[in-house]
């Protein structure tokens with residue numbers, strides 16, 4: 001699913017198996033094989049807010065090198081959204097990933 005409020009638009013591989021995960025307390029859909037970053041940006045225009053400027057961020061390098069896409073699972077684990085595959089039932093929060 002995508003909408004005008006999402007950063008990404010899926011144009012290929014739309015036939016992969018659907019799954020659901022929880023993003024900031026709301027159950028949303030993704031496809032098997034999506035990275036967490038892709039799954040989040042299919043729902044909204046940012047993955048987190050900069051701890052320096054407060055501006056919205058949507059990742060930068062997309063290859064696990066820049067650390068611009070840290071998010072946190074509800075269990076407290078930090079993950080790089082661009083290099084982690086989303087899983088069924090994963091619970092992701094986008095605020096406070098660098099708070100440690």
Ligand code: FES
Pocket residue numbers: 059060061062063064065066067068069070080081082083
């Ligand atoms: S976007 Fe650079 S590490 Fe994820």
